Amino acid sequence: MSTDQIGATPALGSSTLAVPAVEVRGVSKSFRGRKRRGDARLALDGFDLTVQQGEFVCLLGPSGCGKSTLLNLLAGFSTPDAGEVRVAGEPVRGPGPDRGVLFQSPMLFPWATVMGNVLYGPRARRQLDDDVRAAATELLRTVGLADHADAYPHELSGGMRHRAAFARVLINKPKLLLMDEPFAALDAITRAAMQRFLLDLWQVQRTTIVFVTHDVEEAVLLSDRVVVMSGSPGHSRAEFPVELPRPRSYEDADTLEFVAAKRRIRSVLNTEV
Numbered sequence: 001m002s003t004d005q006i007g008a009t010p011a012l013g014s015s016t017l018a019v020p021a022v023e024v025r026g027v028s029k030s031f032r033g034r035k036r037r038g039d040a041r042l043a044l045d046g047f048d049l050t051v052q053q054g055e056f057v058c059l060l061g062p063s064g065c066g067k068s069t070l071l072n073l074l075a076g077f078s079t080p081d082a083g084e085v086r087v088a089g090e091p092v093r094g095p096g097p098d099r100g101v102l103f104q105s106p107m108l109f110p111w112a113t114v115m116g117n118v119l120y121g122p123r124a125r126r127q128l129d130d131d132v133r134a135a136a137t138e139l140l141r142t143v144g145l146a147d148h149a150d151a152y153p154h155e156l157s158g159g160m161r162h163r164a165a166f167a168r169v170l171i172n173k174p175k176l177l178l179m180d181e182p183f184a185a186l187d188a189i190t191r192a193a194m195q196r197f198l199l200d201l202w203q204v205q206r207t208t209i210v211f212v213t214h215d216v217e218e219a220v221l222l223s224d225r226v227v228v229m230s231g232s233p234g235h236s237r238a239e240f241p242v243e244l245p246r247p248r249s250y251e252d253a254d255t256l257e258f259v260a261a262k263r264r265i266r267s268v269l270n271t272e273v
């Protein structure tokens, strides 16, 4: 694995002394084919990744290299065949409210209002009280949906649905956000707005984020570090610390440093596609 470096300013938000937020060691995962027994497809092969607390890491790689597989392992939706997956020092044994997962399609219950969706988790865990209701109201204000608390998902725009799904995840105060191409299906303007929203949120909360994307520009804009994965079966091919100053915005995308960062990542990525 090669390590490259971009920019000159020290990265923000990571502490090497604390227990890492994520430790993936020698993880392999295969899926059994349907046609015949023993026809297993290796999705991840000896994958290693460490993410420090408060770090924003983007995973880039060719289609089918195992990015979603890795996120599912971190979320506890599946288990590795070999190796170890730890979150905050603890082995992952299943899903938990310490990890918030956001997918390309926002996961909302269609029969519940925006507020009902946000309060679903605490209610299911029997933790619904006045403090949680106040936190949900505040969260909806933060994501710009204060006036839509009583709206149903079908009454929202695409970006609003994403923000509602965000609030639904954030009410659980996750220590780790796992985001699987969350903005890929959005139009360019809404995507830029959501990226801005995520950057603003991360700037304040510094929640650890593992973010899967196909978009090199998005990876450079958002992350502290870009991990490029190899083609199938996936393993870490190269890492690029993105040390461009924060706060960042799309206006920075024309700067020499930003363009150089994209170019260096693309040159490795292109050898994998």
Ligand SMILES: Nc1ncnc2c1ncn2[C@@H]1O[C@H](COP(=O)(O)OP(=O)(O)OP(=O)(O)O)[C@@H](O)[C@H]1O
Binding pocket: 031, 032, 041, 042, 043, 061, 062, 063, 064, 065, 066, 067, 068, 069, 070, 232
């Ligand atoms: N539930 C499953 N059953 C069988 N095969 C699977 C399953 N999930 C993933 N795979 C296979 O594992 C490999 C990795 O899939 P994965 O979805 O993790 O890739 P990805 O990098 O996220 O791809 P993309 O960028 O296209 O979303 C692929 O070959 C895929 O077909």
